Amino acid sequence: MNNNPFTTIFGIEPQSLIPRKEEYNKITGEFESEVPVSPGYVITGVRGCGKTVLMTSIQNHFTKSDNWYVLRLNPDLDLFSSAISQLGEYLPLKEERITGANASIAGFGGGIALRSFSDNETILRKMLKEADKRKKRVLVAIDEASGTKNIKAFAHSYQAFIGEKLPVFLLMTALPENFSALSNSKNATFLRRLPKIKLSGLSNILVEEKYRSVLSVTEEKAVALSKLVMGYPYAFQLLGSLLWDAQKDVVDKDLLNMLDSMLCEGSYQAIWEHLTEKEKLVVRAISHSTTMSVREIRSALQMESNQFSPYRENLSENGLINTDTYGKISFSLPRFKEFVIRMEKYM
Ligand SMILES: Nc1ncnc2c1ncn2[C@@H]1O[C@H](COP(=O)(O)OP(=O)(O)OP(=O)(O)O)[C@@H](O)[C@H]1O
Ligand SMILES: [Mg+2]
Known part of the structure; x- marks a missing residue:
C-alpha cells in the first residue's frame, strides 16, 4: 500500500518520527x-x-x-x-x-x-x-x-x-x-x-501514542505493539511498516516471522558478526537463561565473576544488554533472544 508513514531505510528522517x-x-x-x-x-x-x-x-x-x-x-x-x-x-x-x-x-x-x-x-x-x-x-x-x-x-x-x-x-x-x-x-x-x-530506547509511551495516532489502533493494542518493539527505533519502523502494509492491528505469526527476518537482515546479523567468539558464547548463555540471573548465566559459562564482568560491561556499553536490575541481565533489543537461538541452529 502506498504512503506508508513508516520507513525501513536507515539514515533518513522518518515521517513517523518520535523526537528525542x-x-x-x-x-x-x-x-x-x-x-x-x-x-x-x-x-x-x-x-x-x-x-x-x-x-x-x-x-x-x-x-x-x-x-x-x-x-x-x-x-x-x-x-x-x-x-x-x-x-x-x-x-x-x-x-x-x-x-x-x-x-x-x-x-x-x-x-x-x-x-x-x-x-x-x-x-x-x-x-x-x-x-x-x-x-x-x-x-x-x-x-x-x-x-x-x-x-x-x-x-x-x-x-x-x-x-x-x-x-x-x-x-x-x-x-x-x-x-x-x-x-x-x-x-x-x-x-x-x-x-x-x-542513545537509549525511545519511550514506550511515545511509541504507543505514535502507533495509536498513525495506525488508529486501540490503546490496548498499541500497548502490546509498544511492548514488542521495546523502544528500539528500527523495530518501531519495521513493525509499523509491516502492520500498515498488511492493514493489520495485531501481530500474528506471519507478521512476527517477517519482523524477525527484517530485524536480522537490517541489523542483528551485523551485530552478531561483530561479536567476538567469546562474546557470542556469553550472548548464547544469556539467551538460554530462564531466570536471567547473572549467577545462572555465569554458571552455565563456568566463569568466575571477575572473568564475566568485562563481557557484561562491554555488552552493556555496546547497547546489547540491560543490567539495571541488580544481579539480572536482559537483552535490550526486541526479539534478540529469539534471533540468537535461531542463529545457533546454523553454527
Ligand atoms: N527518533 C526516531 N523515531 C522514530 N524512528 C526512528 C527514530 N530514530 C531512528 N528511527 C528509525 O530507526 C532506524 C535506524 O535509524 P538510524 O539510521 O538513525 O540508526 P543508526 O543508529 O544511525 O544506525 P547505524 O549504527 O546502523 O548507522 C531507521 O529506520 C529510522 O527511521
Ligand atoms: Mg547511522
Missing part, C-alpha cells in the same frame, strides 16, 4: 550558547538506535540558521579537502587571501588543487578565521566515525583549532565499539574528553 527532545535540545542549546562549554558531541548507541536520524535533525536545525555553516563530512574521504570544498560554498574568497597557504586555488570553492595535509590544514584554518570574522559558527558533522587515519588526523587538527578559539563545533556519530577504538588511540585525548550522548 532532550538530546536535541542539549546539543543545539550548547552549540548556540554564548560561551559554549563543549566543542563537540559524540552520539553513540547500538546499530539502528537512531544516531544518524538525530544527527541529521540537528544538522537541519543549523542549516536553517544564517549564523551557521554546516559541513557534513564522509569519514572515508579526506576530511580536510572535503571541509575546504564545503566551506568554499559559503566562503567564495579570492586567491590572494590564502597565498600564505601556498596553494593554487581560484577561490576556496570549486576547482581546488589540494596539496598535502599540512597545506590543507592551513587553508582550513584560514577559512575558519574568515568565518569567525563574519561572526559565523561552523558545524562539522561526521556520521559513522571509526578509528581511521582520516579521522585521527582531522581530530588532531581540530583540537588545535579549538585551542585557537576558532568557531568550530564537531558532531559525530559512532558505534560504541568504534568510538572506544578511536578514542583509545594515540593523540586522541581530545576525542576521549568529548561528551558522549548514548
Whole structure:
C-alpha cells in the first residue's frame, strides 16, 4: 500500500518520527550558547538506535540558521579537502587571501588543487578565521566515525583549532565499539574528553501514542505493539511498516516471522558478526537463561565473576544488554533472544 508513514531505510528522517527532545535540545542549546562549554558531541548507541536520524535533525536545525555553516563530512574521504570544498560554498574568497597557504586555488570553492595535509590544514584554518570574522559558527558533522587515519588526523587538527578559539563545533556519530577504538588511540585525548550522548530506547509511551495516532489502533493494542518493539527505533519502523502494509492491528505469526527476518537482515546479523567468539558464547548463555540471573548465566559459562564482568560491561556499553536490575541481565533489543537461538541452529 502506498504512503506508508513508516520507513525501513536507515539514515533518513522518518515521517513517523518520535523526537528525542532532550538530546536535541542539549546539543543545539550548547552549540548556540554564548560561551559554549563543549566543542563537540559524540552520539553513540547500538546499530539502528537512531544516531544518524538525530544527527541529521540537528544538522537541519543549523542549516536553517544564517549564523551557521554546516559541513557534513564522509569519514572515508579526506576530511580536510572535503571541509575546504564545503566551506568554499559559503566562503567564495579570492586567491590572494590564502597565498600564505601556498596553494593554487581560484577561490576556496570549486576547482581546488589540494596539496598535502599540512597545506590543507592551513587553508582550513584560514577559512575558519574568515568565518569567525563574519561572526559565523561552523558545524562539522561526521556520521559513522571509526578509528581511521582520516579521522585521527582531522581530530588532531581540530583540537588545535579549538585551542585557537576558532568557531568550530564537531558532531559525530559512532558505534560504541568504534568510538572506544578511536578514542583509545594515540593523540586522541581530545576525542576521549568529548561528551558522549548514548542513545537509549525511545519511550514506550511515545511509541504507543505514535502507533495509536498513525495506525488508529486501540490503546490496548498499541500497548502490546509498544511492548514488542521495546523502544528500539528500527523495530518501531519495521513493525509499523509491516502492520500498515498488511492493514493489520495485531501481530500474528506471519507478521512476527517477517519482523524477525527484517530485524536480522537490517541489523542483528551485523551485530552478531561483530561479536567476538567469546562474546557470542556469553550472548548464547544469556539467551538460554530462564531466570536471567547473572549467577545462572555465569554458571552455565563456568566463569568466575571477575572473568564475566568485562563481557557484561562491554555488552552493556555496546547497547546489547540491560543490567539495571541488580544481579539480572536482559537483552535490550526486541526479539534478540529469539534471533540468537535461531542463529545457533546454523553454527
Ligand atoms: N527518533 C526516531 N523515531 C522514530 N524512528 C526512528 C527514530 N530514530 C531512528 N528511527 C528509525 O530507526 C532506524 C535506524 O535509524 P538510524 O539510521 O538513525 O540508526 P543508526 O543508529 O544511525 O544506525 P547505524 O549504527 O546502523 O548507522 C531507521 O529506520 C529510522 O527511521
Ligand atoms: Mg547511522
